[in-house]
């Protein structure tokens with residue numbers, strides 16, 4: 441058991457104790473050591489004085505191994521970015537490079553309070569290894585791209601089935617499977633239909649890029665005569681499955697109706713959308729409907745970090761700015777995007793500090809200048825905090841203590857990641873500035 445003592449909570453005044461048993465929150469109360477007559481020899485005590493406890497944050501859209509692509513290709517449009525840089529470098533990836541990129545990404549996420557991420561990428565064995573070692577929680581999908589080629593499609597389908605079965609067989613509480621058709625402009629109708637069917641068969645979510653840029657909408661319209669959400673709806677893509685749609689930047693009213701009617705979950709990635717010049721998703725409009733909004737960072741090639749606190753802040757400020765309405769997207773709402781809503785989106789009992797929920801808990805040290813006056817802590821976590829957290833529990837295990845990873849050597853990972861990066865760029869002929 442672990443007892444976090446004397447810690448501040450966001451939703452109630454004063455200090456509290458949180459008792460963790462196994463991988464769940466057993467009790468939240470006061471003087472639990474006495475009340476629950478816990479034998480001191482059976483419990484690890486964490487001193488929560490001068491700390492606040494918040495639910496571990498949820499990042500609903502990442503490509504975690506892209507940490508080793510960070511900074512390679514800034515300031516260029518999406519299609520050029522994908523074709524001339526990213527997809528070239530990805531063709532050189534292997535399990536080892538992906539494993540290292542994943543480790544770096546999990547360290548970065550845990551140190552900034554993210555305890556669950558929803559990922560779409562390749563070489564899943566490397567990602568799984570990194571997730572297992574780091575102690576983080578993940579929903580993992582194999583990113584499928586067939587570019588409308590039948591031979592590629594068969595390969596993608598085989599890979600997808602293999603990985604879903606492997607993750608399910610692992611039966612690890614911290615790793616869940618999802619189905620990851622990349623996007624309607626890179627996946628054939630058959631591959632999209634396969635994705636829907638297998639997601640339904642295994643009752644697992646679908647994770648897909650949707651309506652990120654005007655260009656891709658034009659491509660889909662030329663191919664199908666419909667806008668992306670209309671096209672997917674026409675092949676019953678949303679029937680009976682939960683779809684997490686990343687981006688959703690350029691939407692028609694009809695598409696917004698489909699999102700609402702089919703309970704599509706939106707992963708709003710404001711920083712990636714800004715950095716790639718894709719646009720700004722109409723979040724205030726979506727909030728008028730019954731639509732679940734969550735937050736994602738996308739990959740480090742288009743952000744360039746995995747600090748979801750930045751998405752919380754900017755997903756509030758940006759909409760105030762473009763609507764000229766400072767009451768738009770209040771801080772409490774954007775904080776919920778990355779906590780309560782993230783847990784709902786992924787069907788995980790995370791994102792709330794509540795008895796019975798999974799023990800994914802983040803402790804923030806309040807003795808920081810930007811968290812004073814502490815009374816307005818809820819506001820600071822949205823508008824002032826830099827995301828550097830102190831202690832993190834995931835699935836009831838302490839993975840970060842006093843800002844240091846407990847179970848992996850972070851400095852060794854930084855070295856490994858530097859080597860991985862040099863290997864990656866030396867094999868690939870991409871023009872680089874320096």
Ligand SMILES: C[C@H]1O[C@@H](n2cnc3c(N)ncnc32)[C@H](O)[C@@H]1O
Pocket residue numbers: 503526527530560561562583622649652712738739742
């Ligand atoms: C899983 C696949 O998605 C690609 N990828 C990474 N970022 C984006 C983005 N913003 N939009 C579309 N695809 C992206 C990865 O580079 C990989 O090829």
Ligand SMILES: [Zn+2]
Pocket residue numbers: 501502503649686738739
């Ligand atoms: Zn993406």
